[in-house]
Amino acid sequence: MKQPKPNFYNLAWRWHFYAGLFVAPFMVMLALTGLIYLFKPQLDPLMYGSLMNVPAGHHAVSADDLLKRVKLAYPEGQIKQYLPPPNAERSAQFVVINAGHELNVFIDPYHGDILGEQDAKKNLQALARSIHGELMIGTVGDRLVELAAGWGVVLVVSGVFLWWPRGQYAGVLWPRLNSRGRVLWRDLHAVTGFWGAAFLLVMLLSGMTWTGFWGKQYAEVWNTxxxxxxxxxxxxxxEARSxxxxxxxxxxxxxxxxxxxMSGDHAEHMAHGTAPAGPAAPTISLQDVQNIAVQRKVEPGYSITLPTTATGVFTIAVFADDPRNDATLHVDQYTGDVLADVRFEQYGTVARATEIGVMLHEGKMFGAFNQIIVLLICLMILLSAVSGVVIWWKRRPQGKFGVPPLRHDLPKWKTGVAIMLALAVIFPLVGASLIVVWVLDRLLLTRLNRQAEPGSVA
Known part of the structure; x- marks a missing residue:
């Protein structure tokens, strides 16, 4: 009997399986940690209300007096950053390195009373952000998350091809709720994946701009x-990324x-290594720097990072919910001169689009509406991941891995090769892992499936 001619659907199914197997745990993790960070504006005041909330007063204590109070409380500490109150009912905040720990120290801006502290790296939001970005294991975690996001793109592309309506709309555009078992799980997986594909791509690509490998290369090309x-x-x-x-x-x-x-008259010599480095010794005050931010109409919510060396600068920066209000200013620690003042208008076209994408990703661009949309996307990701695992579990042969079979006489599909090559070039980590998966598939998994399914040709 003549075998049916193989087609691209068969290969897409196989790659969708591999991508899903690797990506699903990461997607669940990213969705859950993303949900925590998504509702940071609501959770922080509830969880840390005694630190963040203060009764509005009439006369604020100067930033310099607040700084003195914090230095008295932490005589051995290094003041790293100052965050003025974003509104009249919020506390001021200092970031202090003390005994090897980074602390967020909260202070009443009207009375100068220290309200308390929290570990800057171990509070709920910091933990969620660290897990979300690098699994709390540094560079290795960053690369794993980046790899998962790249494979997530493979998952979306192959999934859209698999589930694209071909005259059958039930089970793709809407689930057949009267079905049971694997059919219902398959419909839930297909429908959430089909409708959520574009949103998931936006989330994956906007998130990857922050990764340490692909994101850095992307920035060097487009962020000029x-x-x-x-x-x-x-x-x-x-670089400012520091x-x-x-x-x-x-x-x-x-x-x-x-x-x-760099600050100071000797900055040029320092740049060429002919002047000695030393600790910061600013001659302008912290209040002077805050006044510059106010005069230059920097949106409230900004931070002031203090210089750490003799040639360092004060950096005023706000990573605004609406990126059109972004601002980054570098101020000479001796003269108070503004050495750089960069706003959204000076970003390139791709940088502007990227910043908007990041804010959409974080649910900040349009307030509660944006949060609801990202919440729905995260729930769709969770449903898609769980339903995909259930489908695999229900369809796999008893005691076997259940890799979709692939015939040995497959032709070289130009479309399939082009898609894989394009993804391998755009996402180098995906390309490298594709080679690894291909080798494992040829040497191990295909052989296992041939043994498990003697009626099929692997």
């Missing part, structure tokens, strides 16, 4: 400013690969 912006400013070898961490966002994404300026 006119060189003239820095011509008259002494520049260091340190102000960001897995648990704390200081400068916007668009600013991450820009150079940090």
């Amino acid at each position: 400013f006119p060189a003239a912006m820095w011509d008259n400013v002494p520049k260091s070898d340190v 102000l960001n961490s897995a648990t704390r966002q200081t400068v916007p994404w668009a600013m991450e690969n820009t150079p940090m300026p």
Whole structure:
């Protein structure tokens, strides 16, 4: 009997299986941690109300007096950052490195009373952000999350091909709720995946802009400013990305690969290694820097990062919910001169689109409406991941892995090869892992399936 001619559907099914098997645990993790961070504006005041909320007063204590109070409370601590109150009913905050721990110290801006502290890296939101970005294991975790996101793109592309309506709309556009067992789970998986594909792609791609490998390469290509912006400013070898961490966002994404300026008359000598480095010794006050932020109409919610070296700068930065209000200012610690003042209008077209995508990703762009949309996307991701695992579990041969069989006489599909090559080029980690999976598939999994399914040709 003549065998049916193989088609691309068969290969797509197989790659969708591999992608889903790897991606599903990560998608569940990303959705759950993302939900926690999504509702940060609502959760933080509820959980840490005694630290964050204060009765509105009439006369605020100056930033310099607040700084003195914190230094008295933490004489051995290093003040890293100051966050003025974003509104009249919120406390001020200092980030202090004390005895090897990074602390968020909250202080009443009207009376100068220290309200308390929290571990900056072990509170709920910081933990959720760290797990979401790098699994709390640094670079290795970042690469794993990036790899999962890249394979997530493979999952979406292959899934859309698999479930695209071909004259059969029930079970794709809407679930057949009168069905039972594997058919119902299959419908739930297909319908949520079909309607959520575009949203999931936006979430995956916008999230990948923050990754340490692909995201950094993407930024170096698209995140550029006119060189003239820095011509008259002494520049260091340190990039603004150094102000960001897995648990704390200081400068916007668009600013991450820009150079940090240098303070002082000897900055040029320092840049060439001919002047000694030393600790910061600013001659302008913290209140002076805050006044600059107010004068330059920086949106409330900004932070002021203090210099740590003799040539360091004060950095005023706001990573605004509406990226059109983004601002990053570097201020000379001796003269108070604003060495750089970069706003959304100076971003490139791709950088603007990326910043908007990031804010949509985090559910901040349109307030509660954006939060609800991202909540629904996260719930769809969870349903799709769980239903996919259930489908696999129900259809797999007893005691076997259940990889979809692939015939040995498959032709070289130009479409399939083109898709895989494109994804391998765009996402190098995916490309490398594709080779690994292909080798494992040829050497191990195909052989296991041939033994498990003697009636099929692997």
